[in-house]
Each structure stands twice: as structure tokens, then as C-alpha cells.
Amino acid sequence: MTDPLLIFDVILGLAIVALAVAVLAMHDRFAMIVLFIVFGLLSALAWVRLSAPDVALAEAAIGTGLTGALLLTTLHHIRATPPAPVPVPAGAIIANLGLCGLIFGGLVVAFLSTPLQAPGLALPVAQNMEASGVAHPVTAVLLNFRAYDTLMEVVVLLAAIVAVWMVERGTAQAPSPVMGEIYRGFARLALPAIVIIGTYLLWVGAYAPGGAFQGGAVLAAVGLLLLLSRLYRPQPAHRPLARLGFVLGTAVFAGIALLVASGGRVPFEYPAAHAKTLILLIEGMVTISIAVTLAALFHGREPEYASVSENHK
Amino acid sequence: MNDLPTLDWPTAVVFAPLAGAILAFAWPRRAAGIGLASVLLTTAAVAALALRVLAEGAVVTRLGNWGAPLGIDLRADGLSTLLLAMTAGVGLFVSLGALDSYAPARADERTRRYFWPLWLLLLTGLNGAFLSTDVFNLYVMLEVIALAAVGLTVLGGGREAVRAGLEYMYASILGALLFLMGVGFVYLELGRLDFAGLIAAEPAPALTAALALMIAGLLLKTALFPLHFWLPGAHANATAPASALLSGLVVKVSLYIFLRLTQYMPLPDELLVTLMGTLGAGAILWGGIQALRAERLKLLVAWSTVVQIGLIFVAFARAGQVGLAESWKAAALLILAHAVAKAAMFLSAGRIKDEVGHDRIQDLDRSPIRPTLAQFTFALAAISLIGLPPSLGFAGKWVLMEGAMAAGYWHWVGITMIGTLLSVAYFSRVLAGFLRFDRLRTPVAEHQGWALADTAPLVLALAALSLGLVAAPILAFMEIGYPFGATP
Amino acid sequence: MVIQILALLLIVLGAFFFVAGTIGLLRFPDTLCRLHALTKADGLGLGLTCLGIALLAGSAGEVSRIVLIWFFVAVSSAVCGHLIARHVRRSARASTEGS
Amino acid sequence: MNSGLIFGLTGIAVFAIGLFGALVMVEPLRRVLALKLCSVGAGFLLVVGAWQAPPDMPDPVPHALVITGIVVMISATAVALALIRRLHSLERASDE
Numbered sequence: 003m004t005d006p007l008l009i010f011d012v013i014l015g016l017a018i019v020a021l022a023v024a025v026l027a028m029h030d031r032f033a034m035i036v037l038f039i040v041f042g043l044l045s046a047l048a049w050v051r052l053s054a055p056d057v058a059l060a061e062a063a064i065g066t067g068l069t070g071a072l073l074l075t076t077l078h079h080i081r082a083t084p085p086a087p088v089p090v091p092a093g094a095i096i097a098n099l100g101l102c103g104l105i106f107g108g109l110v111v112a113f114l115s116t117p118l119q120a121p122g123l124a125l126p127v128a129q130n131m132e133a134s135g136v137a138h139p140v141t142a143v144l145l146n147f148r149a150y151d152t153l154m155e156v157v158v159l160l161a162a163i164v165a166v167w168m169v170e171r172g173t174a175q176a177p178s179p180v181m182g183e184i185y186r187g188f189a190r191l192a193l194p195a196i197v198i199i200g201t202y203l204l205w206v207g208a209y210a211p212g213g214a215f216q217g218g219a220v221l222a223a224v225g226l227l228l229l230l231s232r233l234y235r236p237q238p239a240h241r242p243l244a245r246l247g248f249v250l251g252t253a254v255f256a257g258i259a260l261l262v263a264s265g266g267r268v269p270f271e272y273p274a275a276h277a278k279t280l281i282l283l284i285e286g287m288v289t290i291s292i293a294v295t296l297a298a299l300f301h302g303r304e305p306e307y308a309s310v311s312e313n314h315k
Numbered sequence: 316m317n318d319l320p321t322l323d324w325p326t327a328v329v330f331a332p333l334a335g336a337i338l339a340f341a342w343p344r345r346a347a348g349i350g351l352a353s354v355l356l357t358t359a360a361v362a363a364l365a366l367r368v369l370a371e372g373a374v375v376t377r378l379g380n381w382g383a384p385l386g387i388d389l390r391a392d393g394l395s396t397l398l399l400a401m402t403a404g405v406g407l408f409v410s411l412g413a414l415d416s417y418a419p420a421r422a423d424e425r426t427r428r429y430f431w432p433l434w435l436l437l438l439t440g441l442n443g444a445f446l447s448t449d450v451f452n453l454y455v456m457l458e459v460i461a462l463a464a465v466g467l468t469v470l471g472g473g474r475e476a477v478r479a480g481l482e483y484m485y486a487s488i489l490g491a492l493l494f495l496m497g498v499g500f501v502y503l504e505l506g507r508l509d510f511a512g513l514i515a516a517e518p519a520p521a522l523t524a525a526l527a528l529m530i531a532g533l534l535l536k537t538a539l540f541p542l543h544f545w546l547p548g549a550h551a552n553a554t555a556p557a558s559a560l561l562s563g564l565v566v567k568v569s570l571y572i573f574l575r576l577t578q579y580m581p582l583p584d585e586l587l588v589t590l591m592g593t594l595g596a597g598a599i600l601w602g603g604i605q606a607l608r609a610e611r612l613k614l615l616v617a618w619s620t621v622v623q624i625g626l627i628f629v630a631f632a633r634a635g636q637v638g639l640a641e642s643w644k645a646a647a648l649l650i651l652a653h654a655v656a657k658a659a660m661f662l663s664a665g666r667i668k669d670e671v672g673h674d675r676i677q678d679l680d681r682s683p684i685r686p687t688l689a690q691f692t693f694a695l696a697a698i699s700l701i702g703l704p705p706s707l708g709f710a711g712k713w714v715l716m717e718g719a720m721a722a723g724y725w726h727w728v729g730i731t732m733i734g735t736l737l738s739v740a741y742f743s744r745v746l747a748g749f750l751r752f753d754r755l756r757t758p759v760a761e762h763q764g765w766a767l768a769d770t771a772p773l774v775l776a777l778a779a780l781s782l783g784l785v786a787a788p789i790l791a792f793m794e795i796g797y798p799f800g801a802t803p
Numbered sequence: 804m805v806i807q808i809l810a811l812l813l814i815v816l817g818a819f820f821f822v823a824g825t826i827g828l829l830r831f832p833d834t835l836c837r838l839h840a841l842t843k844a845d846g847l848g849l850g851l852t853c854l855g856i857a858l859l860a861g862s863a864g865e866v867s868r869i870v871l872i873w874f875f876v877a878v879s880s881a882v883c884g885h886l887i888a889r890h891v892r893r894s895a896r897a898s899t900e901g902s
Numbered sequence: 903m904n905s906g907l908i909f910g911l912t913g914i915a916v917f918a919i920g921l922f923g924a925l926v927m928v929e930p931l932r933r934v935l936a937l938k939l940c941s942v943g944a945g946f947l948l949v950v951g952a953w954q955a956p957p958d959m960p961d962p963v964p965h966a967l968v969i970t971g972i973v974v975m976i977s978a979t980a981v982a983l984a985l986i987r988r989l990h991s992l993e994r995a996s997d998e
Binding site: 011079 | 907909915916917919921925926929932935936939941945947950951959960963967969976977983993
């Protein structure tokens, strides 16, 4: 008899594939996004089953939660114009279906030929954990062994907010929905709790699943709540502070990476005695930047003085 | 000068533009000054790096002192340094041109403020990609480049630019995700991501799948026919300095990564090389026809990019699988030639459009204004792109054909000839428009005085022309550190 | 042993309520009825499941975290239910006024 | 059969579905979602690459890579969505 958990895995895998199809097939755009959110949460569940709780947390918070919020706010903006029905020729569909089927088959064959459960880099990571300054392997990889990648990832986030502010100059925001008193009360209750949870996630990342990205995403939810409940309205005068918030993580990360390079050390080589402190400092600043940037990505356009805009009624 | 050797130049090359981007974004009032200073610093760092590479061979930085495969290494050998130098040189002159193109009189303040952080982020990504030795790091760099490049595409903010930018964005993300899937297969098979692991690997189905996915993604990003659909719109609708960066530099990164990967990973067989060459031939023909039909000057220049990309792939395939050990040099030479000449051409096309007020090719000869210097620059750049001696484009085509003839692959020689004739045909449409004024009865006004925006492309065009004379030293420099060969 | 069986029973019962709520979501005719089925049944299911897991928890810290989870999920699902119902009523009013 | 195999196949299927959507779909939002599906598929593959049958510890490197990939993807999504909103505004402005 097979393990009942394996049956669960099969059902979960099938459900994920079915949801992926349903997301693309769903006619209504709102339902499409909701199905996508369900799809993301089930994927996160699958990653928990694959013993990847950090990834599951990140996917649930960033890949599903915040992405879902971004999609919904965009839909809110463009909902006035229903999509023009552009007929896709049946030939193109069949050809692409065949192509993707072929790719699927090829990739499956290639996948089955790989040595599953190969050790990978687990051993070198385990051997160098001592020197990394943190106790949680994923955090050690993100903030120490492959810190350069992580720095560039924060740079991608910075590029995104620069591009979004640039793209959306002069467009007026679609009026956001009025959420009412009960929602505001909930926001007041939830805000401090979310701040605590976000900070806890950041802190716990040193020795358990969690870390800057998950913590930052949870803190970004604070920004979303504030924006939606209109407890905070972005003002043009706040722009310098916001810019500072966007670049803080990148600047501190890059600065520390360079500053440690003296006395025979190379960039990103934290001195052993201070590794833990430095990583925590970087993580804290990166968390702030991630939270501010993600919330700003949700808000979209740069807050401007009124004279510039108004081409949207 | 004492601490010059201790400074880590590969890191400086990546971090100088990054610092500039951060400062330029945080302090928008000073964006132009910070931007130019940062580009100059980057250029200086690249020059210092090049000198070291010339003196000592490949320079390796083990970030965090972990060493690959656990950590990430930066490696500057002849090829990467050459491309860094190309990026720095083209970038510097485009920046100088942009100072003028986005001057307060010509562009609104927002455009000026956002150009610099986006361009510096792009430069960070480009330099990072040329130095990277890790496939996942390459993926992240590709995304940095993609987001900054899309931002630059829509800098003008018009409807066509935004539509083209969105199309470019889709193509870019899809290309990057195909690449990421390939990275996944590399890790599944090898359990490591660095180039050294790829070189040592035995052929395996998973690696073939990885190579196929990565190449598909890169071809989409580099716009090889028939995956070029996003390029003409994006490059033709961007503002001139942005077009110059996109066409001159951005598409070259994916080409560069393609060259590296095809050398490092076991190629399945000859068929793939032939396929690349055939697609390149298709690009030359199709792009040439479209360039002949284009009604607008910038669109013609954008289609000429499609042609040139095709030519680079023909150069890659010119002598089959056996010839790959040599043919990357022809491809690299053409990459360099195209970057310099195309940046000059887009900048001068932008100048012509600015001065004349439109860029309809048909009406160019009846314009009451003659931007002579820009027209002269355009002609010089065209000489290099067509491949007349002594330009760098000529040197590249010469190496291409020499190799193809030596291998007896005459069909590639034929394709190159046809491409050359086509490019003569479509560029002469424009050049004829510059020369004929018989239909015009009103007195012709001369250009509006010399401008920095005229000088920058002129220098680039002259460089494209004269660099051909030093093609031999460039070829020798490329081989420093054995980019591809027995000793990695 | 007894505690484990009790916990299992509670979790199964909780799952049953979730399933019932989902069936309601799929079968009921309009949004308000669906909301009714969903919030009621899922609220109960959540409470039972949390109770079951809390019985299995090893330490007081874990129990307190489970209680916190229960509290926040309950509050946010109540608020979500309210927001959806409010939206339904407003759009219904808007459509009757419009016609 | 094991969890790694099951979810590896799931990931490849999701990637192929996303690829099909990205190639065929016309509607802007749907194309973004299709690309997001591709990225989740690639994430599955990497997480499976890290997986070891319990109680062995999984390889942390791919986990870090996927987290990076998720953050990169939301950045790209945000820019694509901003372009969609901008294009929509511009088209409405020109229609009026």
C-alpha cells in the first residue's frame, strides 16, 4: 500500500495543473485572478510538502498575496473597458498546443533522466555554515554565500519601482473603492499585529524559516492596508522620503559589501566576528526597502502635484 | 597609484554604475551630473581592468571568498573585457549625446530625471552579465537589464512607445523564464550553476533540454528571426539615446551569453549550428526586405538591427560545429562593429528627426532644414554597417567569409553577399534622400549650429570606421584568458 | 493516546465543516447565501481544527500561536464577509437605481 | 513514486501551460498570468531539485534561488501591469 501522503501529493499536483488550465480558460477576469490566487496558495502548499517552508512563505506572501493585490488593482483600473474579443485563429491554437505538448514531452523525458535527490550543494553549505554568521541555511545562502545574487535581486526591485514611477507619470489613479467603517476598524486592529509578525519573520530568519523577503512582504501588507483604508494618502512632499526608502536596502547592502573589502578581504567577505551583526543590519534595511517598494508598486504612480495629471476621467 | 592593483576592478565595474543609479534616483535634481560622473568612473574602471587583463590575463574575483560553486565568481577575460569596453565606450558617448538630447529645451523634466537612473541600472546589469560566471546570476542580470530597458523604451511616453514597450516586456519576461527553466535543469543534472561545472559536464538529456530552453530564451531576447517581432516597434519608438542603447548594447548581452553557453555546454550536434545559421539567413533576407519597405527612418534603422543580428548568427555558424572554436571571434567582432555603428546611427537618426521635425524617408529630401552633420554621421555609420573597408564591419565580414571559405561553406558566403547588397539598397534610400534637393525650390537652411548631440554620434561613427584598422590587435585581445578552449 | 484520538476527531469534524461550507459555496444560488454557508461553516471548521491541533501541540508557545492564528483568521474572514456583503448590497442598489 | 517526482511533473506541466498561454493569449492581464504560471513552474523544478526524501534535509541553495526568482517575478509583473494601466489610460484618452 502506498503512503497516503503520496495520494495527497498526486491529488494536489493534479489540482494545481487543473487550476493552471482554469486560470487561462476562465472567461471572467475577476474570477481568473481569484483562481490564480488559489493556484498560488496550493503551489505554496506543495512546496511545504517538498520541505521548502521558506519558499512556500515567500510564494504565499509575495508571489500570490501581493501579486494578487497588484492584479486586482490593475483590473480595477482597466475594468471600464471589457477586453475586445480578438479571435485567435484555430490553426495558431492547434500549432501552439502541439508545440507546447512537444516541449512538455521533451522536458519530462529530460526530467526523468536526471538524478533525483542528488546532493547538490547541500554538503558545501553545511560545511561552511559555521563561518556564515547565521544558523538557517537558506538565509546563509541568500545573505552570505550568494549575497551578490540577492543584492542584484534588490536592484531588480529598485529598477521596477523606477520604471513604474516613470511609466505611470501623469496618469490619475482610478478612485479606490470605499471600504467602510468596519474595514477601518479591522485595519486598526491588524496593523500592529502585522508589524509584529513581519518583524518576527525577519528576526526568526537567522535560525528558522523566514527572513528579509518574507518579513518585508508582510510589512508591505501594512502599506496596502494603510493605502486601502486611506489612513495614509501618498503626498508629493513625501517623495524624497519614499525614494530614500526604495534605495536604502540596495545602498546599505552594496555599501557593506564594499566596505568589508579591506585588509586582504574581498567584497562580500564579512569579517567572522561581525558577520551576524552585519547580516542582520543588511536584512533589516533590505526588509524596509522591500516593504516600502512593494507597497509603492501596489500604489503605482508617483504622487504628483495636481497640475500635471488629469487625463483620466 | 600604489593601491591600484589592490582595488578590485571587476567589482568596481559593477558597483560604480550601481552607486550612480542609487544617487541619481535619490537626488533627481542632480541626476545628470551624477549620471555622467558615474559613467566616467565606470569607464575608468573598465580601462583599468583592461590594462590588468592585458598585463596578467584573466582576472577572477571570488565574491565573499567562498569560490564557485558555493559562491559566485566574477571573471574578466579577453572577450568579456572587450564587451565591457564596448559598453563603456558606447555608453559614454550616448550619455554625452543624451545630455544634449534631454536638455531642458528639448525634453520635459521627468524624462531627464528618469533617464539617468534607468540607464545606470541598465549599465549595472550589462557589466554584471559580462562578468558573470554563474547561470542563475546571469538570469538575475537579464532581469535587471530587461526592466531597465523596458523603462528606457517607454521614456518618450507616447502610445506607440508604451504599446511596443509592453510587447517588449512580454518577450523579455518569457525569454528570461525560459532561461530560468534551463537553469533549473542544469541544477537538477549537475547540482551546481557555475561555468566550470558546465565545462566539466558530460552530455546528458537534461543538459540538452537546459541548453535548448536557455537558447530559446536568449534568441527571443536577442530577437533572432522569427522571434524578432517585438524589436522594430520597441527600438523605433523609443527616444534616440534610448534606441541607441537598446540596439547597440542590450541585444548584445543575450548574444554574448549565447556565445558562452554554446561553447561551454555540450552541443547535441551539427544540426543546431546549421539551424542558427539558417535563422540568421532568414533574418538577413526578411529584415532586409522590411528595411526596404520601411517608411520611417528609425524603423529602417531598427530593421537593420534585425539584419545585423542575423549576420552575427551566420558568422557563428559559418564553419559548422568544428569551426566553433574560431567562429566566435567573427561573431564577437561583428557584435562590436554593430554596437558602435548602430549607436551612432540611432543617435544621428534622432538628430535628423529632431531637426527636420519628422523621419519619413520619402520626404527627407524636401526638408527646408539640412542637419548636415547628422546626415554625414549617418552615412559614416552606414558604411560600417554595409561593411565597406576600412570599417570594423568590413573586418568582421572579412573574418566571417574567410572562415566560411576555408571550411568550404559557400552558402554562408552567398548569404553574406546578399545581405551586403540588401543593406546597400536600403541605406541608399536614405542617403539618396540626403543628397537630392532638386525638388526643393525654397532656400535651404543649414543645420542649427553644432551641438554636443551631433558630436557624440560623429565620434562613434568615426570609431566604427577606424577601429577596422586595429582589428588584428582586437582579435588578439579577445583571446586573452582563453575564453573558449582547453584551459578554462 | 486518548488526547490523540480526541484531536483526530476534532480535526476530522473541522474538515467536515469545511467541506460542507465548500459545497454550500458551490451549490447555493446567490452571493449572500453562499457567504452565509462559507463564513458560518468555515468559522466552525477553523475553530475545531485549531482546537484539535492545539491538543497535539508540544508547548505553550505553540498553543498561543495557534490561538493567535485562529483569532486573526476568524477576524479577517468576518471582515471579508462583511466587505463582500456590503459590495453585493451596494451594487444591487446601484443597479436598481440605474434601471 | 515519490513527492519529488510528482511535483516535478506538476511543475513541468504548469510551465508548459503557462508557455502556451503566453504564446496564444491576447488579453494583457491573461498574458501576465500566463508568464506568472511559467515562473511557478520553474520554481517547482528548482524546489524539486533541492528535495530529499524526509528525514534528510533539503539542499538550501535552490530554495534561495526560488525566493530570488519570486521577488524578481513580482518586480517584472508590477512593471508589466503599470504598462497595461498606462496603455489603457492613453487609449481611453485618445478615444475621447
